[in-house]
Amino acid sequence: MSAWDLLIGQSGVVAELDRAASAAHTDPGGRHSGAMTHAWLVTGPPGSGRSNAAIAFAMALMCPEGGCGECVDCRSVARRSHVDVEIIRPEGLSYRTGETRELVRRASIAPARGGWHVMIIEDADRLTESANNVLLKAIEEPPPHTVWVLCAPSTEDVLPTIRSRCRVVRLRTPDAAAVTAALIERDEVDPAMAAFAARAAQGHIGRARALATDEGARIRRQEILRIPTQSEDLASCFAAAANVLEAATEDAKSQTDPQDEKERSNLLRAYGEGGEGKGISRTPRGAKGAVKELEDRQTSRRTRTVRDSLDRALIDLLSFYRDVLVMQTGAEVGLVNDEMRTQLVQVASRSTPESTRRRIDVVSDARLALHANVAPLLALEALVVGLRSEQRS
Ligand SMILES: [Zn+2]
Structure with missing residues (x-):
């Protein structure tokens, strides 16, 4: 499976990013090649695969084969654990300025495995104005090996000053046929169910997968669709x-929930506990502050x-x-x-x-x-x- 298989129904974008990654490999500094640049803005409606496009691009930049999908580099990017690829997503409703400053600082560090240091910012539309300004400075004067990949629903969702410094890549809403085929091939979903889920999700791939594979998600969807025909009082x-x-x-x-549990037990383990205890009373004394922060x-x-x-x-x-x-x-x-x-x-x-x-x-x-x-x-x-x-x- 190649890195580009992460993208469903986006052949134009795949061609452009693949060209950029090839140029980056032949010209590692990227200064001479028009196909590669230091700042990208990936736009597309929710569920069209913005993060996947950014991750596939990072795989193609890290991988000696340009995104084979199989090697150590490709697999660690996909697992979100590659030392030279940071995938950042705001925990709350927006990115805070301090958080962004820290990112900019880390972006300036030279890559550990050579090549590029890729900073992927998911939901760049959630940058506050001051966080935007911090980021703008970094994008204006990027260190030679840093690549910023911003993801947002549309170009209007980021400040014009940032947009004008990024090369824009536009994902489109994948059609139902492409989503249906992907559900059948990759998730081994029954064809009738795949067709239903693709149609109901209207081009949102993650949503289609949840509807196809989780009966709970299908039942919860019915809750809102009951409203138009409910009784009138x-x-x-x-x-x-x-x-x-x-x-x-x-x-x-x-x-x-699954992520919350995992983070909590990782934290407790770091403080020397088995990670079994749920209540704060069973938390080691020194960990209380950190646990509170995590819970917030x-x-x-x-x-x-x-x-x-x-x-x-x-x-x-x-x-x-x-x-x-x-x-x-x-x-x-x-x-x-x-x-x-x-x-x-x-x-x-x-x-x-x-x-x-x-x-x-x-x-x-x-x-x-x-x-x-x-x-x-x-x-x-x-x-x-x-x-x-x-x-x-
Ligand atoms: Zn590879």
Whole structure:
């Protein structure tokens, strides 16, 4: 398996990064080759594989074969443990300035295994303004062997001053056929399930994989899709909002719990304990401060993951109303939620295209509210009330 197999449905990007990596190998300083440069910005919608593109590129730069996928360098980059490749992701809602300064300091260290020192910044859209400024200085004057790879949903998500110093690589939303094929080949998912998951995930590869392989994820997805056909009284609307939040919290826990446990036992082991004890009372005296700090970071990561999970649920809800609109307007496109035809017909026949458009706005507003850090339950309650008022008019 080559490094580029990490990318699904992105042949243009693969060609460009492969060319850059080859140029980097023939001209290690990279000063003379136009194909290679010191700062990259990988953009693409969530789930299109931004981090995978950055990791594949790092593999191609580290690997003597240009990304064979098999050698020590390739495998350690993939495991996120290569000494010359740092993959950084904010633990909380944003990157702090101090954190970024420390990164810039580490980036200036010469590579240990020769070649390049690659700094991958996932979610560069979460850099605060002052963190952005710290990073800008580093990108303006990069040490000769440092490569920065920033990942963000779009070029608008990073400051223009940073964007103008990066070469932009744009990933597109992979089509359902490419995602289906990848699920069948790599994850050995049954073809019918793969087709369903690819369609429901709308080009988000990680989401498609979770839906295809985790029944819990499929059940939690149903929680939000119940909203359009639920009964009309206000009490059940609020109950539905609470259920959606609970499902998103469960979804987030399924992602963060294993990592939380691992970090905790690693920390306790470093302080000389077996790593079995859960309660803080069983923690060695000297470790208490460090454990508290870890727990704060984990709480902040969990908050962020719940919000991401809720956003995905709202995208699922948008897809439902988008399907309703497709039915109401007779557009000749496929349905995302084909397996829910009965419910779609029910909603489509009881509302107008105008009210469906307004409902789409209501869902979009809820996404914006979450993005602006409105308390999740409040945003969800406003959502269900907004959708319901449309029902009555
Ligand atoms: Zn290799």
